[in-house]
Amino acid sequence: MFQKFQKHINQKLPFLQESKLLITISGGLDSVVLTHVCHQLNLNFSLAHCNFHLRGIESDGDQDFVEQLAADLQVEVFIQHFDTNTFAETHKVSTQMAARELRYNWFQELSEQLQFDYILTAHHADDNLETFLINLTRGTGLDGLTGIPEVNENVVRPLLKFTREQIESFAKSNNLKWREDSSNASTKYLRNKLRHDVIPVLKEMNAELLQNFETTQNNLQDAKSIIEDAITSVQKKVVSVEGEIIKFNIKKLQKLSNTKAYLFELLKEFNFTAWNDVYNLLEAQSGKQVFSSTHRLLKDREYLLLTEVDSNVSSSAVETLFIEENTKKLKTDLGVLFFEEADAVFGKHTNVSFVDKDLLKFPLTVRKWEKGDYFYPLGMQGKKKLSKFFKDEKYSLIEKEKTFVLCSGEDVVWVINKRGDNRYKVTEKTKNILKITLQ
Template identity: 55%
Template sequence: MKGKKIGIAISGGIDSVVLTHLFFLLKEYTILLAHCNFHLRDKESDLDEEFVKKLGKKLNLKTHATSIKINAKGSIQLAARELRYRWFKELITANHFDYLITAHHADDNLETFLINLTRGSGLDGFTGIPEKNGSIIRPLLPFSREEITAFATKNHITWREDKSNATTKYVRNKIRHKVVPTLKEINPNLLTSFAKTISNLKESKQIVEDKISDISKEVISEKEGILKLNIAKIKKLENPKSYLFELLKKYHFTAWNDVYELLTAQSGKHVLSESHQLLKDRDFLLLTSRNFKTTQETSYYIPNNIAEITLPIHLNFKEVTNTSKKNVHTIFVDKTSLKYPLIIRKWKNGDFFFPEGMQGKKKLSKYFKDEKMSLIEKQQLWLLCSNNNDIIWVIGKRQDKRFSVKKSTNILQIVTK
């Protein structure tokens, strides 16, 4: 990390102030101090911000402070954490910094473990706060609160005491003041023992991850950005629900009972996460991100003599003098048969076209069925239509023969990527 640009998350408390002094003394980094004022403690919160700014001025460090009001129905602490890290990420990106450094230490790690224990957690919740998570680094994790306090006292470092830490209003404080002291009475070397436990759990987690990686190769395939989970193979696993959790946890699903029930649900049933859709389609569960457009009413209009469009799909238009070999990405149409502006839209019930290479007309729903297209593939398809809504091209699939080239003039080549 030597020579890197780092942002230090600083509250004004002893751990973050000690962290700041340590990196300042190293003289090897460009440092930015980042402080969030949530105004949860009225004047005390403002005094924290003032202290951080004075420390930055004293050490000649660039300091950023932001004021954030929280309107949360649930846990204020969780809401504050989410907002804080979102702001940290924006700040680090805007200032082109390499890392965000936080002051989490060994006692924080133990408290987090116990909180997860009370709430119910999988293995991920019992492997501790990660020392490094992307651009976030936590160098104080090996050290206890007691060791950090001793260092600050010995080196005459001043800090702000958060009086709310002394109360038992929050779950973490209850564990800190009531549970942990009792555990330390039972085992004075609790943090050392806990570190060994975390190390053992991380090794176990690695074994699980290796197994999941092997299973993933057997049950998951990918086609055009869609992950397909083979239902029959998943059902043969000893504990399908647990495997589904491990296979899909990074996609932010929370309704795990609903996910499991998709294995036996009718086609068309789906479960949504904040970022993805999991859909039952015959013999597979299909996983896609939720960033594709499915609105049936959305239409895009293309005027005459345009060379290229990029929304909602990338198409190139070029007048040519002859046709070359067609493929699913390239068609040639008789420009005189087109009515402008052309339209790009989603398919609707009742749509039909005259597929090139086939006899007569065919409903799109029947064409999709014959092509064994999944529900998600149908959702993602766009149609290129003439202004009278006649389908020119099921883009990337099949052209309508009514618009095929009949003579060697007025040929329009249309290409999609």
């Protein structure tokens, strides 16, 4: 196996030879073998071990084993302790999911802090088959059937092409010692049930199961590449970006051969789960929306608008801000407002407003626009409700949500970053000009 591993590194993963590596090690067979073969290749690596404190003295024994292995090989080792059960309860996830999130977050933190180029895990061919079957039984798309990637950003799985049988044979022929995790024998977990009860039967039926599975995965990867090319082509036609808003043209989406499938591919990276609701937005009234944990998809006339959900929106989004006469600047959700005296009106920019200061009643206020608000649009005759102004200007629902107004008493002096008010415009009679700039 060592010669095959060395050849695989040289041909497929040569970048590992000149990199600083962090090997994640449990003390089990797979991670011990990965550590030893990397050591035999003289790769530059350190070890990282998580003690999840889920198996009492057995967990502590794993830690002792890893520390001794690091000492024997004269490599650096990092140990992290986790209260896994408390984390699982707090975040309402399974113990397995909690352990996975905790360890990968820590591995990434170590990688960033100590400048490791890559994180190495010991996943192998049997793990890949198990993951495929788990996804298959739960229902999945093409991504779930293409299995575990050998390289995923800075995470590399050098053993992915090798079987558990090959790994164990290498360990025994080299008299390696490892730790057995007693929980791996329990079939209460789906992965273990597949490992112990299902896959052995499949291997009895076909001795070349893993080799054929690798061929299937390669075919699926090829199909995925073709689909990605098609999605890229469609994306250019139906998707546009305006600032922080991603817009999907509904009419163009509906002309596609399989709108639902394309919509899934275009939106799958944004963590949506209610796919029927997403699809139904195409025929919904404007204003209907669907949320994921990170994003919002909003129907607005001829478009679906995708925006990121801001979990840290400041309280100023709903509060009224006050501006005294001597105020020089004010921070708002739109940006910073600067107030200064000017000698004349110059330039035309939506982010700048010139007003007759003597007409203002201090303190001025900044707030979100409200239903019923009206103003006298600069350059137009008469007054207009803001709602009608937005409609005439074809502002999206998201643009409306982000609209603030600067007020003097009850009067709207400036629809910030959009239009000023005729009543407060600078004329020949104006003696004091106030320049207000949004940056």
